[in-house]
Every structure is written in C-alpha cells, then in structure tokens.
Amino acid sequence: MFRDALLVAGKDLRIELRSRIGVNQILPFAFLVLLLFAFALDPDSGVLDRATPGLFWLAVLFSALLAIQRAFAIEAADGNRDGLRLSGLDPAGIYLGKMTAIFTQLAVLELVLGIGVLVLYSSHVTGWALMVATCVAATAGIAAAGTLYGVVAAGLRVRETLLPLLLLPVLSPVLIGSVRAFEAARNGNPGEGWPWVGLLAVFAVAYTIFGAFGFGPLLEES
Amino acid sequence: MTSVPTATAPSAPDAAPPAVGPIGTGSRGTRILGLVALVGIAVATYLALVSSPPDENMGDSVRIIYIHVPIVVVAYVGCLITTLGSVMVLWKKSVWWDVTAAASAEIAMVTTALTLVIGMAWARPTWGVWWVWDARLTSTAMLLLLLLGYLAVRRIPAETSTRSRRAAIVGVLLLPNVIVVNRSVTWWRSLHQDTTILNTLQPKIHDQMAFALYFAIPVALVIFAWLLVHRWRLAWMEQQLEDRELDQAISDRRAEAAGERAEDGQR
Numbered sequence: 001m002f003r004d005a006l007l008v009a010g011k012d013l014r015i016e017l018r019s020r021i022g023v024n025q026i027l028p029f030a031f032l033v034l035l036l037f038a039f040a041l042d043p044d045s046g047v048l049d050r051a052t053p054g055l056f057w058l059a060v061l062f063s064a065l066l067a068i069q070r071a072f073a074i075e076a077a078d079g080n081r082d083g084l085r086l087s088g089l090d091p092a093g094i095y096l097g098k099m100t101a102i103f104t105q106l107a108v109l110e111l112v113l114g115i116g117v118l119v120l121y122s123s124h125v126t127g128w129a130l131m132v133a134t135c136v137a138a139t140a141g142i143a144a145a146g147t148l149y150g151v152v153a154a155g156l157r158v159r160e161t162l163l164p165l166l167l168l169p170v171l172s173p174v175l176i177g178s179v180r181a182f183e184a185a186r187n188g189n190p191g192e193g194w195p196w197v198g199l200l201a202v203f204a205v206a207y208t209i210f211g212a213f214g215f216g217p218l219l220e221e222s
Numbered sequence: 223m224t225s226v227p228t229a230t231a232p233s234a235p236d237a238a239p240p241a242v243g244p245i246g247t248g249s250r251g252t253r254i255l256g257l258v259a260l261v262g263i264a265v266a267t268y269l270a271l272v273s274s275p276p277d278e279n280m281g282d283s284v285r286i287i288y289i290h291v292p293i294v295v296v297a298y299v300g301c302l303i304t305t306l307g308s309v310m311v312l313w314k315k316s317v318w319w320d321v322t323a324a325a326s327a328e329i330a331m332v333t334t335a336l337t338l339v340i341g342m343a344w345a346r347p348t349w350g351v352w353w354v355w356d357a358r359l360t361s362t363a364m365l366l367l368l369l370l371g372y373l374a375v376r377r378i379p380a381e382t383s384t385r386s387r388r389a390a391i392v393g394v395l396l397l398p399n400v401i402v403v404n405r406s407v408t409w410w411r412s413l414h415q416d417t418t419i420l421n422t423l424q425p426k427i428h429d430q431m432a433f434a435l436y437f438a439i440p441v442a443l444v445i446f447a448w449l450l451v452h453r454w455r456l457a458w459m460e461q462q463l464e465d466r467e468l469d470q471a472i473s474d475r476r477a478e479a480a481g482e483r484a485e486d487g488q489r
Contacts, residue, residue, distance in 0.1 A: 152388045156378050165374055166392065169367040170399050173406035180410065199406060206398075214391050217312060 001096070004089040008097025013104060015074055022067065022105055030063040030109055034116050043121075052123040053182030057175055059113055060106065061142070065164055067105050068146040071098055072154035081155065084219065091216035095147060099208065103143040110135055127185030130193045134185070137200035138178035144207035145170050151218050173203060247455040255448045262441035269434035277431075286344040288434050292442030293333050293340065294362075299446060300330025301365070301397055304372070308393030311386060320386045321461065323393050324376050325453035329446060331369040338362055357408040364403045372396055382461070 016022045037055045041047040048055070075081050084094060117123055125131070149167045153159040177196040184193030248256075270288035277284035307323025310316045341359065342352045353359065375389045 148391070152375065152391055156380060158374075158378055162374055162378065165367075166371040169364050169371060169403070170395070172364060173402050176406045176410050195409075199409070203402065210395070214312075214394075217387055218391060 001090045001093040004093025005096035005100060008089065008094050009100035009104070010097075012071060012074070012098060012101035016070075016101070016105060021070055022109075026063055026066045026070070026105075027109060027112060029066060030059050030113050031116060033059040033062055034113070034120055038120065048121040049123050052117055052121050053179045053186060055121075056113060056117050056182065057138070057178050060110055060139075061168065061171060061175060063109055063113075064102075064106055064142050064146055065167065067102055067109070068150040068167070069160065069163060071102050071147070072150045072159075076155055081219075091219050092212035094219065095151075095211050095215035096208075098150075099143045099147040099211065102146060103139055106139045106143060107135070110139065124186065126188050127190040127193070130181060130185040130190040130197065133197050134178050134181040134193070134200065137197050137204055138174050140204035141174045141200055141207060142171060144204050144211055145174075148207065148211040148214060151215065174200060177203070247452045247459075252448060252451050255444060255451070259441065259444045259448050262437075262444055266434070266438045266441045269430075269437055274430045274434045275428055280348055283344060283347045284431070286340060288438045290337065290340045290344060291435060292438045294337050295439050296442050296446045297330050297333040297337055297365070299443065300326045300333060301369070301400060303450075304330060304393050305397035308390040308396070311390040312394060317386075317461075320390070321454055321457045322450075324389070325450055325457055327369055327372050327376070327393070327396075328453060329449050331366065331373060333446075334362060334366045334369060338366065355411060357404070357411040360411070361400075361404040361407045364407070365400050368396060368399055368403070382464070 034055070037051075037059070038048060041051065075084065118125065146167060149163060149170065153163040153166060156162065177200045181193035181196040181200070184190055184196070266288065270285050274285070274288075276282045303326040304323045307319040307326065310319035311323065338359075341362070345354065345359075346352050372389065372392050375392050376385065378385055378388070380388075
C-alpha cells in the first residue's frame with residue numbers, strides 16, 4: 001500500500017514539476033489573494049497585521065481548492081481513471097499517494113505564502129514550533145479531506161462548482177483551529193495553541209483513515 | 223413504409239400495461255398518519271398559544287420555543303437517518319436506503335433552514351439582534367451548508383449508480399462533520415450562553431410550558447414521518463419513471479433499427 005502511495009505521489013509530483021501549473025498559476029493566484037486582501041483592508045491601519053493568521057489560512061484554502069481540482073483534472077484526461085483502476089494499485093495506496101502529492105504542494109505553497117505575509121504585511125512572528133506543527137497538521141487535514149471530496153466531484157460536469165460547496169464547510173474546523181493556533185503563537189502564549197493542533201491532528205487522522213477506506217468504492221464505479 | 227407498423231409492434235406491449243403500484247403517494251396508512259398529525263398540530267397550537275403561560279422574562283416570545291425545538295429535533299433526526307441510509311448504501315448497496323437518505327436529507331435541509339429563520343425571529347426581540355456569532359447558531363448555519371452540499375451531489379447529472387455512490391460517501395460523513403464542526407465552533411466561542419434546549423428542559427420551567435414542549439416534539443416527528451413517506455414514494459416513482467423511460471427509448475431505437483433493416487431488405 002505504501003509503495004503504491006509513493007508511486008502515485010511521485011507520478012503526480014513529476015507531472016507538476018514538468019507542467020509547472022502549480023508554480024505558474026496556483027502560486028501566483030495565492031500571491032494575488034494576498035494583494036487583494038491588502039486592497040480590501042487598508043494596509044496602513046494595522047488591520048492586516050492583526051488579521052494575518054486568518055488571511056494566511058484563507059489564502060491557503062482558496063489555493064488548495066485549485067490544487068485539488070488540478071490533482072483530479074490530470075486523471076480526467078485520456079481515460080486515466082480507467083488506467084488507474086486497471087493498474088492493480090491498492091485504492092488506499094492511490095488515495096494516500098494523491099494526498100501526499102497535494103500535501104507536498106500545499107506545504108511549498110504555505111512556505112512561499114508565509115514569506116509573502118512576513119514581507120508584505122510586516123507581521124510579527126513568535127512561536128515557530130507551534131506554527132510549524134499547525135502547518136503540518138492543518139495541511140494534512142486539508143489534503144486528506146480535499147482528496148476525498150476531490151474524487152467525489154471528479155469527472156463530473158459540475159465539478160468546479162461542486163467542490164467548494166462540499167469542501168469548504170467540511171474544512172471550517174481546520175480554518176478555525178489553524179487560525180486560533182497561529183494567533184496563540186503570534187500573541188506569545190503558545191500554550192493556548194497546542195489544543196488546536198491536537199484537534200487538527202485528529203481531523204487529519206480521521207479523514208485519512210476514512211478516505212483510505214472510502215476511495216475504493218468511489219474508484220470502482222462508472 | 224409498410225414495414226413500419228409491424229416494426230413498432232414489438233414495443234407496443236412495453237407501453238401498454240398501466241403503471242405498476244399506486245399512482246399517488248398516499249395510502250390508508252399515511253392518511254391515518256396525516257390525520258394524527260393534523261390533530262396533533264391543533265392540540266399543540268392550543269397548548270403553545272393558549273394554555274401555557276407567558277415567560278416572566280421573555281413574555282410571549284417564549285412561545286416560539288414550542289415550534290423551534292421540535293423543528294430542530296426533526297432536523298437532527300433527518301441527518302441521522304441520512305447518515306444511516308448512506309452507510310447502508312455503501313454496505314448493502316441498498317436502493318431502498320438510498321431513496322430514504324435522499325428524502326430524509328431534503329426534509330432535514332428545510333427544517334434546518336426553518337430553525338435558523340425561526341431562531342432569528344426569536345433572537346431579534348430577545349437579544350435585540352437577528353444574529354450573534356454564538357456556537358449554536360454558527361454550527362446550525364454550517365449544518366445547512368453541509369446539507370446543501372449533500373443535496374447538490376444528489377442532483378449531479380450522472381448515472382444513478384454513480385450519483386448514489388458519491389452521495390453515500392458525502393452522506394456517511396454528514397453526521398461526523400456536523401459533530402466536528404459543532405465541537406470546533408463551540409471551542410471557538412466557548413464564552414457564550416449555555417445550551418438553550420437543556421435549559422428549557424430543566425424542571426425549573428413551568429409544568430404547562432414543559433408539557434407543551436414535550437407534546438410538540440412527537441407531533442413534529444409524526445409530521446416528519448408523514449413527509450418522509452410521501453417524499454420517499456415520490457422519489458421511488460421518479461426512479462421507476464427514469465428506468466421506464468430508458469427502457470422505452472431502447473425499445474424505440476430497436477424498433478427503428480428493425481424498420482431500417484426491413485427497408486433495406488425491401489430494396
């Protein structure tokens with residue numbers, strides 16, 4: 001199962017490296033969202049600095065939608081879905097592989113966005129350990145739920161409009177948790193943030209387990 | 223051209239038999255259920271508006287609780303049945319449960335929306351605002367969105383089996399998601415007032431108020447059952463119609479092809 005996962009993740013990441021859709025379109029989109037927030041909230045008023053955790057994670061969520069849609073768009077062409085089914089790979093492995101690929105892309109995106117936020121919003125950062133742990137747990141949660149709902153919406157004529165409606169309400173606990181944890185890190189009392197990291201981790205683990213089991217039936221159909 | 227009538231003849235028996243089963247969605251059982259619901263509504267209305275006293279603090283606006291709480295209960299029961307049905311679809315590949323889950327989710331969606339509207343109507347005179355970012359309100363709004371997502375999957379333009387499989391995955395996660403969202407929102411807003419329902423159920427409230435509330439909840443559940451049965455039968459007939467239309471289209475096409483072949487033979 002884990003060997004299959006590595007195969008699928010390697011394939012997806014190689015496609016992304018060669019096509020550069022992530023670098024050329026999704027990263028600039030995330031950067032654009034940062035600028036748009038600055039247009040919407042006066043940069044001189046200090047609102048940006050105070051709202052940085054929320055804005056950062058909103059930008060991540062919106063970019064994640066694009067990354068997830070992209071991850072399943074590459075399977076839609078040329079009957080790749082059938083190819084995956086015929087390949088004899090374990091469905092749980094395929095799920096974990098796609099999830100790992102999305103996780104990796106989002107992690108890179110968060111790194112770049114984090115630097116962007118530091119530079120553009122002149123935010124103050126403390127509590128690095130808490131922030132890194134939050135990023136890992138929250139990104140795993142987004143990737144786990146995103147991969148599952150991504151395949152629910154994949155291959156449908158309504159996929160672009162269906163995915164946000166399905167995924168964003170489900171990810172609202174992740175948004176709440178990651179923003180609270182970042183705020184705790186920023187305010188210099190990381191003790192308040194760690195319970196939220198726990199919630200994020202539980203969310204990620206629960207979704208990963210369910211996704212690994214639920215992926216088979218979803219892949220078999222059609 | 224003479225061959226056309228004989229070619230269409232095989233499809234005629236398919237079209238001839240009348241619809242199987244009842245044409246409407248009512249039956250003796252549901253009529254009795256409906257009657258019980260109507261009587262229940264009348265008695266509950268009397269209890270809520272006439273016999274129970276106004277609240278000391280809230281005055282007459284407390285009477286909203288007699289419709290608000292029963293509707294919430296129906297919404298939660300609806301979600302529970304949807305998740306249960308979705309589990310059965312994935313486990314047993316049951317069409318019966320698939321239709322049940324869909325029908326139940328629709329009722330849950332409507333009752334959740336009603337809960338929000340009625341709750342807001344109560345909040346305005348009581349708290350002075352239509353909306354507060356209270357855990358209960360926020361998570362109910364999220365519940366509405368989750369249900370809308372589920373119903374959106376139910377309406378995707380795809381084959382029935384694809385649709386029901388995907389809807390089942392979303393449906394299985396409905397209740398867990400509701401719980402996780404509710405917990406996280408409660409953590410987020412932990413400073414706000416305690417749960418309203420449990421407060422009203424505590425013995426400190428007037429006996430007649432408690433009785434009106436306890437009476438209204440089963441009445442709401444009877445209405446829910448009535449709606450569920452009718453919506454279920456409607457959905458079942460819809461599905462039968464879809465299958466029938468497909469069969470009809472296939473037999474028509476076969477007849478057409480047979481006609482073309484016959485014409486080729488004549489030439």
